[in-house]
Amino acid sequence: MIDTDAVVIGAGPVGLFQVFQLGLLGIKAEIIDVLPEAGGQCMALYPDKPIYDIPGVPVCTGRELTQQLLQQAAPFLLVDTGSSKATPRNLHLGQMVARLAPQATGGFVVETEEGPSFHAKAVFIAAGAGAFVPKTLSIPELQGAANLHYHLPSFDDHAEAAAWAGQHLVVSGGGDEALSAVASIMQAPAAQRPARLTLLHRRAQFQAEAPLAEAVQALIDQGAIELAVGMPTGTRIQNGRIEALSLLNADSATVELPLQHLLIRQGMSPKLGPLTNWGLALERKQLSVQAHSFETSVPGIYAIGDINTYPGKKRLLLCGFHEATLAAHHAAAALHPEAPQHLLYTTTSPLLHKRLGVAP
Numbered sequence: 316m317i318d319t320d321a322v323v324i325g326a327g328p329v330g331l332f333q334v335f336q337l338g339l340l341g342i343k344a345e346i347i348d349v350l351p352e353a354g355g356q357c358m359a360l361y362p363d364k365p366i367y368d369i370p371g372v373p374v375c376t377g378r379e380l381t382q383q384l385l386q387q388a389a390p391f392l393l394v395d396t397g398s399s400k401a402t403p404r405n406l407h408l409g410q411m412v413a414r415l416a417p418q419a420t421g422g423f424v425v426e427t428e429e430g431p432s433f434h435a436k437a438v439f440i441a442a443g444a445g446a447f448v449p450k451t452l453s454i455p456e457l458q459g460a461a462n463l464h465y466h467l468p469s470f471d472d473h474a475e476a477a478a479w480a481g482q483h484l485v486v487s488g489g490g491d492e493a494l495s496a497v498a499s500i501m502q503a504p505a506a507q508r509p510a511r512l513t514l515l516h517r518r519a520q521f522q523a524e525a526p527l528a529e530a531v532q533a534l535i536d537q538g539a540i541e542l543a544v545g546m547p548t549g550t551r552i553q554n555g556r557i558e559a560l561s562l563l564n565a566d567s568a569t570v571e572l573p574l575q576h577l578l579i580r581q582g583m584s585p586k587l588g589p590l591t592n593w594g595l596a597l598e599r600k601q602l603s604v605q606a607h608s609f610e611t612s613v614p615g616i617y618a619i620g621d622i623n624t625y626p627g628k629k630r631l632l633l634c635g636f637h638e639a640t641l642a643a644h645h646a647a648a649a650l651h652p653e654a655p656q657h658l659l660y661t662t663t664s665p666l667l668h669k670r671l672g673v674a675p
């Protein structure tokens with residue numbers, strides 16, 4: 316059980332900014348996301364598309380905004396000194412928050428499905444449209460197979476990438492996610508690439524950005540990768556591993572595609588899932604909050620960003636950043652009622668400079 320001042324559920328743009336605002340106010344936070352990387356919708360849905368309405372930033376992509384938010388929050392993201400691991404200690408990725416319960420003794424317990432549990436004095440739900448979970452093939456037997464993957468490993472991390480290195484990998488999908496995965500895998504160092512790569516799609520045409528589709532088509536034409544066209548209808552599984560997929564091809568014949576690893580890249584869909592069971596007031600699948608504090612129906616639990624609703628709510632990044640700021644100030648006053656609640660400027664406050672690590 317990790318004991319902390321605050322837990323932020325969701326490492327999307329608003330969750331990341333929440334950690335920054337809490338840090339400025341001297342509140343330590345742990346941040347959790349089910350995705351393997353931070354950035355929420357910005358990274359999962361539009362990493363390379365431009366955003367034009369962030370104040371003072373005329374244009375940036377979803378990926379650039381995420382990188383800037385991570386950089387801004389860096390003083391409050393705890394990277395172990397001397398460690399080669401880039402993921403901060405208080406950023407818990409690949410973890411679904413399953414339970415949130417107030418404690419009779421005060422504070423809240425936050426439990427993840429398979430990872431750590433937390434005891435926090437305040438909780439900030441920045442869950443967006445819900446936990447992003449990968450879309451999958453409708454073959455229930457596949458679930459839980461040891462050689463089924465949804466996410467690309469970091470190709471700097473040799474141990475992770477080795478899962479399919481030198482073997483036959485099938486990538487399922489025909490959109491941007493699948494094609495960009497194929498392109499990244501083919502650009503990985505030779506020792507981390509599969510020996511054989513097959514792109515599996517139900518049609519020979521792709522629904523991806525034209526330059527990406529052309530690049531992957533060129534790899535197919537050169538014979539660097541193979542294309543299997545067909546609709547997956549079944550699987551052969553042995554000892555918990557997928558050995559082959561059955562495909563219904565254009566001639567209505569069923570053929571078998573043997574494989575050693577299957578990477579499904581068919582996009583993400585948000586699942587509101589667990590948070591509907593946490594006893595918080597909901598209005599049309601959004602968490603109802605007070606517009607001055609962004610507190611939910613349970614004092615000490617805040618909801619910010621796309622997940623909340625209140626009169627006049629707009630699902631915009633700018634609004635989420637404003638909500639995170641006011642929620643942090645409200646929580647600081649509630650957690651430390653004895654402390655003076657002066658508004659400090661980052662420009663001039665020596666205390667904030669110290670917290671930001673920029674004091675002379």
Ligand SMILES: Cc1cc2nc3c(=O)[nH]c(=O)nc-3n(C[C@H](O)[C@H](O)[C@H](O)COP(=O)(O)OP(=O)(O)OC[C@H]3O[C@@H](n4cnc5c(N)ncnc54)[C@H](O)[C@@H]3O)c2cc1C
Nearest residue numbers: 325327328329349355356412442443445446447620621632
């Ligand atoms: C295509 C597109 C373009 C957009 N363009 C703009 C724009 O130009 N300007 C603008 O202002 N807005 C834009 N938006 C909206 C903007 O992206 C959202 O307002 C913003 O992402 C909301 O941020 P968030 O942090 O609240 O939620 P999200 O970005 O949705 O992040 C929430 C995170 O919480 C995680 N999560 C949820 N539940 C759990 C759980 N139980 N356990 C663990 N993790 C969980 C999710 O996996 C996700 O990573 C756009 C949206 C889309 C889809």
